[in-house]
Structure formats: structure tokens, C-alpha cells
Amino acid sequence: MTNAIEASGLTMRFGSTQALAGVDLAAREGTVLGVLGPNGAGKTTAVRILATLLRPDSGTARVAGFDVVRQPAQVRARIGLTGQYASVDEDLTGTQNLLLIGQLLGFSTRESRSRAVELLEWFDLTDSAGRTAKTYSGGMRRRLDLAASLVGRPSVIYLDEPTTGLDPAKREEMWDVVRRVVGEGATVLLTTQYLEEADALADEITVIDSGRVIAHDTPDGLKHHVGGQRLRVRPTDPARVDEVRALLLALTGVGSETSTRGEVTCRVDDDSLLPALVGRLQDDGIAVSELSLHLPSLDEVFLTLTGRGTDTDTTEEAA
Amino acid sequence: MTTTTLPAQRQLPLAAATGPTTTSSPWTQARVLARRSLIKTWRTPEALIDVTLQPVIFLALFTYVFGGAIAGGSQEDYLQFLLPGLLGQTIAMASVALGQNLNADIEKGVFDRFRSLPIARSAPLVGAVMADVVRYVILFVVMIAVGTVMGFDPASWTGVLGSLLLAVGFALCFGWISVYVGMLVRTPGAVQGIMFALIFPLAFGSNVFVSTETMPGWLQAFVHVNPISHLVGAVRGLMMGGPVAGDLVWTLVSMAGLLVVFMPLAVRAYRRRA
Ligand SMILES: Nc1ncnc2c1ncn2[C@@H]1O[C@H](COP(=O)(O)OP(=O)(O)OP(=O)(O)O)[C@@H](O)[C@H]1O
Ligand SMILES: [Mg+2]
Numbered sequence: 063m064t065n066a067i068e069a070s071g072l073t074m075r076f077g078s079t080q081a082l083a084g085v086d087l088a089a090r091e092g093t094v095l096g097v098l099g100p101n102g103a104g105k106t107t108a109v110r111i112l113a114t115l116l117r118p119d120s121g122t123a124r125v126a127g128f129d130v131v132r133q134p135a136q137v138r139a140r141i142g143l144t145g146q147y148a149s150v151d152e153d154l155t156g157t158q159n160l161l162l163i164g165q166l167l168g169f170s171t172r173e174s175r176s177r178a179v180e181l182l183e184w185f186d187l188t189d190s191a192g193r194t195a196k197t198y199s200g201g202m203r204r205r206l207d208l209a210a211s212l213v214g215r216p217s218v219i220y221l222d223e224p225t226t227g228l229d230p231a232k233r234e235e236m237w238d239v240v241r242r243v244v245g246e247g248a249t250v251l252l253t254t255q256y257l258e259e260a261d262a263l264a265d266e267i268t269v270i271d272s273g274r275v276i277a278h279d280t281p282d283g284l285k286h287h288v289g290g291q292r293l294r295v296r297p298t299d300p301a302r303v304d305e306v307r308a309l310l311l312a313l314t315g316v317g318s319e320t321s322t323r324g325e326v327t328c329r330v331d332d333d334s335l336l337p338a339l340v341g342r343l344q345d346d347g348i349a350v351s352e353l354s355l356h357l358p359s360l361d362e363v364f365l366t367l368t369g370r371g372t373d374t375d376t377t378e379e380a381a
Numbered sequence: 382m383t384t385t386t387l388p389a390q391r392q393l394p395l396a397a398a399t400g401p402t403t404t405s406s407p408w409t410q411a412r413v414l415a416r417r418s419l420i421k422t423w424r425t426p427e428a429l430i431d432v433t434l435q436p437v438i439f440l441a442l443f444t445y446v447f448g449g450a451i452a453g454g455s456q457e458d459y460l461q462f463l464l465p466g467l468l469g470q471t472i473a474m475a476s477v478a479l480g481q482n483l484n485a486d487i488e489k490g491v492f493d494r495f496r497s498l499p500i501a502r503s504a505p506l507v508g509a510v511m512a513d514v515v516r517y518v519i520l521f522v523v524m525i526a527v528g529t530v531m532g533f534d535p536a537s538w539t540g541v542l543g544s545l546l547l548a549v550g551f552a553l554c555f556g557w558i559s560v561y562v563g564m565l566v567r568t569p570g571a572v573q574g575i576m577f578a579l580i581f582p583l584a585f586g587s588n589v590f591v592s593t594e595t596m597p598g599w600l601q602a603f604v605h606v607n608p609i610s611h612l613v614g615a616v617r618g619l620m621m622g623g624p625v626a627g628d629l630v631w632t633l634v635s636m637a638g639l640l641v642v643f644m645p646l647a648v649r650a651y652r653r654r655a
Contacts, residue, residue: 113497139499149490153421165413166500168405194424210494 064127066091066218066249067112071121073273074107081107083273084121089249089266094240096264096281097253100360104273105253106146109222112251113143126218142216146223146253148207152196156187156206159195163213181209185239201232208239219243221252225259237262258357261285269367276367288358288366289329293336295343296352300324306350309342325352407501414495414508418482419515431478432520436471437527440464443590444531451591457532464528465544465620466589468521469613472548473580475520476556479513480563480572487654488568503648510556517552521545540619547619547632551612554636557643564650583609608635 067089074082082104089095099105110116112123114134122129128136150159157178164174182191185205190198195206204224211219224240225233240263244250254260260267261281269277269284277284297306306326310318313335318328330336336355343350358366405413422428443463448456483506486492495505525533525541535541558579563572586603587610593601604610612635614628 115493115496135499138497141497143494143497145490145493147490149492149494151417151421151491152489153424154417158417158420162413162417163494163498166405166410166495166498166504168409214498 064091065089065124067095067123067125067251069108069112069121069123072108072111072118072123073120074104074111074116074118080273082111082118082121085270085273085275087112087123087251087268087275089251091249092244092247093265094244094250094252094263096260096267097251097270098255098257098260098267098360098363099253099270100255100364102272103270105270106222107273108270109143109145109220109251109253113141113220114138115143139214140217142211142214142219142248144204144208144211144219144221144224146226148203150195150198150203150206150210153194155194156182156191156198159206159210160213163210167214177213181212185209201228201235204228204236205239208243212243217248219248219250221250223253223255226255233259255360257284257288257360257363261357269363271364271368284363285357288363290331291329291355292327292358292362293330293339294325294327294352294354294356295339295350296323296325298349298351302348305346305348306343309339309346309348313338313342330355405500407504407507410500410504411507411511414505415511418509418512422512422515428478429516429519432471432475432516433523435474436467436520436524439471440467440524440527440531443467447590460528460531460533461621462592462617463590464524464533465616466587466613468524468544468548468616469587469609470580470584470589471520471524472517472552473555473584473609475516476513476552476559477573477576477580478516478559479509479556480559480561480576481569482563483509483560484563484566484569484572487564502652503644506560506647506651510553510560513556514549514553517549518545521548535620536622537620540622544616544619547615547629548612551608551632551636554639554643555608557639557647561643561647561650564647564654583607588613608632608639611635 065088067087069085069087072082072085072087073080085104085108087095087097087108097105097108107116111118112125112130114130114137117131122131124130125137126140128140130137151162154162160178160181161174164177165171169177178191179188182188185208187202187205187209190202195203198206208221208224221240225236228236237259240250240252244263250263252260252263264281266278266280267284268275277287279287293310295306295310297303303320303324303326307318307320310326310328314328314330314332316329318326320326336353340353440460440463444456444460448459448463451459486505492505496502521544559572559576562575563569566572566575586600587607588604589609593604593610596604608631611628611631615625615632617623618625618628
């Protein structure tokens with residue numbers, strides 16, 4: 063099977079910032095590559111290079127078999143870009159935004175129109191098609207942006223943080239959209255700050271940090287490496303934190319961490335732990351105000367992979 | 382959990398995602414993008430203030446404030462002299478918005494999409510310049526109409542029509558300076574600052590407001606190489622009668638010069654802009 067996206071040794075410097083310091087990426091045809099990294103990791107820079115918007119300082123990249131630096135026109139004819147910041151034209155209506163792209167691509171007016179209608183319907187925007195994009199909600203704008211990138215039937219699609227800033231319900235909706243786009247056979251490169259999102263959508267995940275690849279694996283492999291799920295318990299009475307920790311140690315055999323907010327967190331690999339824990343908490347009469355199982359946050363992934371957290375404190379993820 | 386339901390069974394019409402899409406000609410692309418600019422102008426009519434209200438205010442102010450002092454005391458006479466001149470100045474000023482809009486588009490990321498499409502690099506810029514024709518025509522018509530009400534009385538209406546062609550043509554070439562500046566600097570405010578710093582000496586160091594003979598020699602030298610002077614000279618000749626040929630030739634030459642220098646510079650700056 064061939065790679066639809068293949069980059070090796072990409073470097074890019076902006077002034078004194080080394081945005082990329084030798085990044086390799088590969089996505090097999092028809093799969094989703096998740097690029098996971100914190101703010102400033104270089105995700106957008108990598109996407110912009112692969113979309114021919116930036117020339118790398120060094121390194122090579124081929125997309126759909128064409129070199130992004132030497133054959134940009136062929137690459138552009140095959141890609142769809144949904145950037146991190148919606149690039150829809152706010153003064154145009156939903157329909158006009160899509161018509162514009164169709165006509166630029168050389169579709170006839172009739173073709174452009176039917177393509178716009180088709181995509182608007184598909185993205186559930188038909189009712190707002192005649193309104194200017196200015197009046198759209200964040201989620202609608204994202205969908206219109208994604209629709210615009212699909213007008214030309216691209217075989218390689220870039221989605222740069224497609225769900226950042228969306229509320230949880232809209233995020234799940236967006237995931238649904240992405241899954242169906244992939245179901246059509248396109249290759250997708252998706253960047254995200256959430257392991258949960260990469261896990262939900264990607265076939266393989268590349269983790270980057272400060273312009274370097276620090277891990278590449280399947281979601282299962284990565285989760286196995288960083289230790290599956292996290293269990294979080296917060297006793298209603300903060301004085302009973304130590305009892306909870308003792309309970310967890312007895313049940314899992316691994317240590318736990320306590321946050322300043324009185325939350326006890328530990329790794330769990332065994333699905334039967336939760337019912338067991340609930341039983342023990344009840345026996346001991348420990349009331350809890352929070353009890354959850356969740357995938358590791360980006361912070362926890364980084365702690366495991368690099369021995370330190372991300373530099374940002376914005377990655378706290380509730381599940 | 383999801384509140385909106387997407388039509389789940391419908392196939393996304395993406396499938397046969399293989400060959401490249403059909404490509405259009407650069408001319409078609411520029412036209413499509415010009416139409417986009419026009420839709421935007423239509424949606425925000427206040428963006429037309431610089432080609433409607435502003436020149437009218439200039440025309441009234443200069444006619445009634447300076448007119449009495451300059452043209453031997455007759456405001457009516459001064460208007461005949463001033464109007465063709467002000468056209469030259471306001472057309473240069475009207476080009477500022479072009480660079481500002483393009484600059485804003487780039488900052489907003491709208492151009493990222495265009496750049497990721499298989500279209501000519503220059504198409505978004507050429508399209509924006511083409512759409513500006515409408516603004517310059519509005520400017521011209523408004524000035525002539527208001528001027529006529531104030532007492533402007535051209536010697537030849539054919540000449541007025543000729544002036545329209547010349548002035549709009551000049552504006553299309555001059556506008557590339559604004560596009561170039563728009564590609565170079567970071568903010569629309571900076572575009573305005575730089576363009577005004579350029580246009581004020583060109584507008585006032587010219588024959589727009591007073592005739593050149595009243596100026597010191599060194600300034601006369603500047604006025605003679607100033608393309609706005611030649612445009613104004615040609616427009617005056619066409620509208621009011623008098624010699625045209627010399628200024629017309631110089632205007633056409635400077636138009637070609639502006640186009641040959643600033644269009645490639647602007648396109649190159651656009652390509653390089655990350
Ligand atoms: N045009 C630019 N000029 C200067 N520095 C830049 C530019 N683009 C990116 N950088 C810097 O390069 C680094 C990588 O940026 P990039 O946008 O690729 O990160 P990211 O992973 O997309 O982050 P985020 O999650 O915040 O979007 C950052 O330190 C950023 O400040
Ligand atoms: Mg980014």
C-alpha cells in the first residue's frame with residue numbers, strides 16, 4: 063500500500079523559533095493520520111508545508127505522489143485544506159462561499175451550484191445557506207469551511223484542529239463528519255491536542271513536541287505505552303483522600319497521584335476495577351463527588367513520553 | 382448527545398477522488414474573484430465613502446475655501462480648474478482601500494484557501510484590482526455630477542468620457558502600488574499610513590490645486606516627473622480643451638511603468654508571504 067502523505071526531515075525556522083526540527087510523517091492511502099501535540103508543537107506549520115503554503119527550509123514531502131516544493135500545482139489539485147482558523151469568507155453566504163470555490167476550480171455554473179447544494183445538505187447547512195457566514199455559529203463555520211475544502215473532491219484532506227473551540231456535543235458531531243469523510247476513501251491528516259480525539263478518529267498517531275516527533279504508533283499501541291485509562295476519584299470529604307489512595311493501591315497495585323483539588327488519579331488497565339472500587343467505597347462509607355474513567359490528557363501523555371508535561375496548562379481534559 | 386442530525390445515509394459526494402479537478406483559465410479565476418470583491422462591496426456600502434462622500438467634501442471645501450483666493454477671486458473659474466485635478470488626487474487616494482482590503486483578507490486567512498487551490502498565483506490580486514474598476518467609475522460619476530451641480534461646465538462631454546477611460550486606466554495601474562504595500566506590511570493601518578505618506582506629496586506636489594508656474598524651480602522639476610501631474614494635465618485638456626498629446630503620452634508611459642514594476646513586485650511579495 064502506498065503512502066498518500068510522506069514527509070521526511072522537515073525543518074522550518076521563523077526568526078529565532080525552530081518550528082520544525084526534522085519531522086517525518088506518513089499516512090497510508092485511505093487512512094487517518096492523527097498528529098497530536100500541544101500549542102506551538104509545529105502542527106500548523108507542518109500542515110501548511112504539506113498544503114504548499116510554506117516552503118520548508120529543508121526536508122522533502124510528497125503528497126499523492128507529488129513533491130510539495132517542485133510540483134505544487136499537482137499537489138494543490140489533489141488536496142483540501144481546512145485550516146485551524148476558519149477561512150470562510152464572512153461577507154458571503156454559505157452558498158456563495160461554495161460556488162466561489164467551484165467556479166475557481168473550473169466547474170460550470172450548473173456544476174458548481176449542484177455541488178454547493180449537495181455539500182450544504184450533507185453538512186446540514188441547507189437552512190442557513192442563504193445567510194452570510196458572519197451570522198454562523200462556530201460549529202457551522204467549521205462545517206462550511208470543511209465543505210469548502212471538499213468542493214474539488216480532494217483525495218488528501220488536511221484538518222487542522224477541527225474541533226478546538228467546539229462544545230462537547232458539537233465536537234462529537236464533527237467527529238461523525240470526519241468519519242464519514244474518511245469513509246469515502248480520502249486520506250486525512252488531522253491535527254489535535256486531544257488524545258481522545260486522535261484515538262476516536264485516527265488509524266495511526268504521530269506525537270510531536272517542539273518540532274520533533276516523539277512517538278508514532280497506532281492508538282492502541284500509544285495507549286498501551288502511556289498506560290490506558292486514568293481513573294479519577296474525588297472524595298466529598300477531602301480528609302479521606304488518604305483512605306481512597308490506600309484503597310486504590312490495594313486494588314490496582316500501582317501508586318496514585320493527588321492533585322491540589324483533592325482528586326486522586328491513577329492508571330488502570332483492568333476494566334473490572336471500577337465496579338470493585340465502587341463496592342469498596344460503599345463498604346467504607348466514603349462519599350465521592352467525582353468518579354470517572356478517562357483517556358490520559360495530553361499532559362499525562364507527555365509526562366509519560368518525555369518525563370515532563372506540556373508547557374501549557376490548557377490541556378486538562380474531562381471525559 | 383448530538384442535537385443536530387446529519388443525514389446519515391447520504392453518501393458524501395467525494396468518492397471518485399482520483400484525478401485532478403478541471404482547471405479554469407487565469408482570466409476566469411480573476412473574474413470569479415472580482416465578483417467576490419463586488420459582492421463584498423455591495424454588502425458593505427459604507428466601504429464606498431472614500432469614492433462618494435469624501436471626494437465631494439474635498440471638492441466643496443477646496444472650491445469654496447481656496448477658490449476665492451486663487452483663481453482671481455472666482456470660485457466658479459477655480460472649479461473648472463480644480464475638478465480635473467481633484468479627480469487625479471482622489472483616484473490615487475481611492476486605491477488605498479485596495480491594499481487595505483487585501484491585507485485584511487490575508488490576515489483573516491481567506492487567502493490561505495485560495496493559495497491551496499490549483500489556481501494562478503496572481504488571480505486573487507488581479508481579481509481585486511479588476512473589481513476596483515467599479516469604485517473608480519462611481520468616483521468619477523459622483524465627482525462630475527456634483528461638480529456639474531456646483532457649476533462645472535466642461536468644454537467637451539466626449540472629452541469627459543475619454544477622461545473616464547484614462548482615469549480608470551491610470552487607477553488600475555496605480556492600484557498595484559497599493560496592492561504591493563498591502564502584501565508587504567502587517568496591518569491594514571500600516572497600508573494606509575504608507576500610502577498616505579506616498580500620495581500626499583504626489584497630490585500636492587502637482588498641478589492639482591494651483592498651476593505649476595507659481596512654484597519654485599526645484600518643485601517644478603518634481604511636478605514634471607510626477608505621474609499625477611500628467612494625468613491631471615491630460616484630463617484637463619480632454620475636459621476643458623487645450624493641449625492633450627504631451628500629457629497623454631506621459632500618462633500612458635507612466636501607466637505602463639507602474640504596471641510593469643509594481644504588478645510583478647506585488648505578485649512576488651504575495652507568493653513569499655507566509
Ligand atoms: N509565521 C510565523 N512567524 C513566526 N513564528 C511562527 C510563525 N508560524 C509559527 N510560528 C512559531 O512556530 C512554532 C510552531 O507553531 P505552529 O503554529 O506550527 O504550532 P501548532 O502546533 O499549530 O500550535 P497550536 O496548537 O497553538 O495551533 C510556534 O512557536 C509559533 O510561534
Ligand atoms: Mg496550529
